[in-house]
Amino acid sequence: MRDTIDFGIDLGTTNSAIAVVEDGESVVIKNIHGSDTTPSAVWMPKAGTVHVGLNAKNHVEKDPDNAVAEFKQEMGLADARRTFARAGVSLTPQELSAEVLKSLRADAAHKYQGVAPDAAVITVPAAFALNQNKATSQAAALAGFSPDCPLVQEPTAAAFAYGFQDHGDRAYWMVFDFGGGTFDAAVVSKRDGDLRVLNHAGDSYLGGKLIDWALVERVLAPAVGRELGRRDFRRDNPAWRAAFAALKAAAEEAKINLSRLERVDITVELIGENREVEIFEYGLTRGELDAVAAPFYTRAVNLCRTALEEASLRPDDIDRLLLVGGITLSPGLRERLADPRHGMGIPLETRIDPTTVVARGAALFASTVRRPRSALPTAAPGAFTAELAYEPSVTTTTATVAGRLSGPSPVEWTGYSVTLSNPEGRPPFHSGRIPLGANGAFVAEVDLDPQRTSRFTVELTDATGTPRPLTPDTVSITHRDVEFGGARLQHSLGIQLADRAFAPLVRKGTTLPTRVREVFHTSSALLRAEDDAVLRIPIVQGEHDRADRNRQVGMLEIRPRDVRIDLPPGTEVEVTFEVDTSSLVAVVADVPLVQTQFEAEIDLDDVRTPDADALRAALDEAEERLASLRGTAASGDSPDARRRLDRLEEEDALTTVREQVRAASVDAGAAVTAEERLRDLYAELDDIEAAAELPVLVGELRRLLDEASALVDAAxxxxxxxxxxxxxERTRDAAAAEDAAAVRRLTERAGTLLLELERRGPDWPVKLFHALREAVPPSRQVDSLVGEGMRAIAAGDRHGLDGVNQRLIRLLPRDAQDRIIGLVKQ
Structure with a gap:
């Protein structure tokens, strides 16, 4: 009976794998075909018949109406379903993933005489959003695993695989995980037996799948159109669905073969408009593949550099680049990564098969996690039960085991004892009798075999020396040189404020689990008389200052029926975030004024596929902004803006977005990829605009400081x-750092100082009058007040002018009134 989970699963976009730890070593479990990996594909040729793996993958091209693959990126979309025509059913991405997990679970059962694992650690991309993580947990439950199976991030699992194999004391590593659908870069530190992920950068929609489709759309499909004369030959044309499925399969196979060949000949049978079969042939070279893949490689490298910069490290600080994922087998990518200018210039590490390293690492992580309580055996009637406390993986050769026993009825524990023994130990271990305390508790020290798993039997004897049945009655502890330093949060979590700013509560990189509380104030009133009134606090995940450039993952709502009294503007709301080790989140808001708590509606079950028309409109706007910025950056005086624009052009971001937007109407995965790409693109355009206007902002700030300086010198x-x-001093630093946000904040401070200095001067009421005259919306009443003010100025009537100013202030919008009144009262 296993005490720890031990099984790890890499649930991949293209391929999946399962591994298990035996005697401290991670072993990949082969499938029925003798392969280490199982294609993440499902085929249903008729009702009640489900094929998973290689057979299913082969039918994705031959039978696209009844076979599907690459559904991982649709995980967590409430409206995403794949239909199987002959079976007459449609399945969600979670249900499809569950079929893959069932297949892997069956492979494990075959290895262990029909006993399927009831728990496993399942990997997810570090860049996955909350709804995607939750969907993965749902898939595990549907597959028959315990509902509380832990999730571990893929780069963390890969680091485990290398960390437990490498016995060096100190190192910095970077995990370069380029999979079929996702990319993750993680900076890992190994220090004195502590393995820790320091920082991460990733993209849930950057993977080999995008390279396959780029080969199809940029190379193969245009060639088909030219050579076979096919009209309107586009991926989003339903008439060519089968043809594009065939081309996609051919592109993927060619990409794999080009890892060892310089050229491959592609031959595809394509069904024409009149159902005739036409043969398409094309000779694809490695050079063509590398040219198409270059922008995707560039984005991956840029994400690596971002991860290093955020960790305050340089490539020279990193000892090895750990290659993970099938794409890293590409010679073109490896050459780029080894290049210090275009890549990372870090020595490449390839000792472990990149297609199975994540599963191996997940199993090693699983061997450090005790089986979930729901997966533990139930005690037989009349048996004693033990609640045991111990660390399943330690870095010392002695360990502490504590326990508290309970019986089927109240027990007088005097004379009861336990013994812990490991006859297979080197040398064998026997604890001797350990008397139980009055509450049935005990503590024992046990000796462990170095670099092995030590399995101890716990035997209970009563006051007469008679053995009594005990559940559980085994303890397994593994000695390792390395222990895990804790899971890290990979996306900041917080709320959106009234001005659309993002207020992070839990920062990226925080060690999990964590609990954070912060106080905010409402921007408007909540009146019980208004039945349809509601205070909404969006829950947001991401790193951008603007909340709408991040991903909204939930909504906290407070309605009149939830409170006993009216809530005025400025009411305190205490928001608490709790995040567990699998990055699953709970949010609670507390309103002290009414002593009431509200749970956030983090409705992860209603995230839907983006609308194709809305994506097209957003793309049009992004193209207009980018075209404008090209001119601004070229004629402006901002090296940072030009550098950012060049980086965007190197990644060819707009071409990828266009392709995904075009396919959005026929491919839910393309739709969510397009949405994410557009969100990132908009955020990058925001940064380029800010950088481009930086010289103007700095000039305006310095002008305000010069005006303030004259007034300070005077009085x-x-x-x-x-x-x-x-x-x-701060202006000099902000300009040198090219920090537009800091310059804006300093401009506000400088403006406040200037106004305060002017307010003290004798001509302040006149200056305020002219400022208000420009700010107040025109009307007859305003015209009358302006005339009255001009007469007061001419007559030197300060008291009368103050009265005019007060009435003009009341004609301003409410927020502007508050700012002016606050200034006047200072």
Whole structure:
């Protein structure tokens, strides 16, 4: 009986694998075909018949109406389904993934005489969103695994595989995980037996699948159109669905073969418009593949550099680049990665098969996790039960085992004892009798075999020396040189404020589990008389300052029926986030004024496929913004803007977005890829715009400081001089750092200082009058007040002018009123 989970599964976009730990070593379980990996494909030729793996993958091309693959990126979409025509059913991505997991589970059962594992650690991309993680857990439950199976991030699992194999003391590694559908880069530290993921950068929609489709859309499909004269030959044309499925399969196979060949000949049978079969032939070279793949490789390298920069490290600090995922077998990618200019210039590590390293690492992680309580055996009637406490994996050769026993009825524990023994130990271990305390508890020290798993039997004897049945009655502890330093949160989590700013509560990189509380204030009132009123607090996941450039993952709602009294603007709301080790989140809001708590509606079950028309509109806007920025950056004085624009062009981001938007109407995976790409593109365009306008912003800030300096010299206080000096120093630093956001904040401070200095001057009411005259919307009442103010100025009537100013302020929008009134009252 296993005490730890031991089984690890890499649930991949293209291929999946399962591994198990035996005697401290991770072993891949082969499938029925003798292969280490199983294609993530499902074929249903008729009702009640399900094929998973190689046979199913072969039918994706031959029988696209009844066979599917590459559904991982659709995980968590409430409306995503794949239909099997002959079976008359449609399955969600979770149900399809469950079929793959069932197949892997059956392979494990075959290896272990029909006993299927009831729990496994399942890997997810580090860049997965909350709804995708939840969908993975649902798939595991549907496959028959325990509902509380842990999730571990793929780069973390890969680091485990290398970390437990390498016995060096200190190192920095970078995991380069380029899979079939996702990319992850992780910076890993190994120090004195502690393996820790320091930072991560990734893309849930960057993988070999995109390269396959780029080969189809940029090379093969145009050749088909030319050579076979096919009209309107596009991926989004339903008439050519089968043809594009065949081309996609051919592109994937050619890409794999080009890892060892310089050229491959592609031959595909394509069904024509009149159902005739036409033969398409094409000679694809490795050079053509590398040219198509180059922008995707560039994006992956840029993400690696981002991960290093955020960890305050350089490529020279990294000892090895761990290659993970089938794409890393490409010679073109390996050559680029080895190049310090275009790649990383870090020595490549390829000792472990990149297609199975994640599954191996997941199994090693699983061997450090005790089986879930729901998977433990139930005690027989009349048996004693033990609640045992111990670490299943340690870095010392002695370990502590504690326990507390309970019986089928109240027990007088005097005279009861336990013994722990490991007859297979080197040398064999026997604890001797350990008396139980009055509450049935005990503590024991056990000796472990170095670099092995030590299995101990726990035997209970009563006061007469009679053995009594005990559940559970085994303890397994593995000695290793390395222990895991804890899971890290890979996306910041927080809320969207009223001004669309993102307020992160839990920062990226926080060690999990974690619990964070922060106080916010409402921006508007909640009146019980307004039945349809609601305070909404969006829950957001991402790293951008603008909340709408991040992913909204839930909504906290407070309605009048939830409170006993009206809530005025500025009411305190305490928001608490709790995140577990699998990155699953719970959010609670507390309103102290009414002593009421509200659970956030993190409705992960209603994330839907993006609308194709909306994506096209967003693409049009992005293209317009990019075209405008090209001109601005070329004529402007911002090296940072030009550098960012060049990086965007190197990644050829717009071409990829166009292809995915075109396919969005026929492919849910393409739709979510397009949405994510557009979100990233918009955020990057925001940054380029900010960088392009930086020289103008800095110029405006310095002009304000010069104006303030003249007033400070004339009548400033010591505090004014200190504030001005601090502003000048911070302006110099912000300009040198090309930090547009900091420049904007400093501009606000400089404006406040300037207005405060002017407010003290004798001509302040006149300056305020002219400012209000420009700010207040025109009307007859405003015209009358302006005339009255001009007369007061001419007559030197300060009291009368103050009255005019007060009435003009009341004609401003409410937020502007508050700012002006606050300034006047200072």
């Amino acid at each position: 400033g206080t010591a505090a004014d001089r200190r504030e001005l000096t601090d502003l000048r």
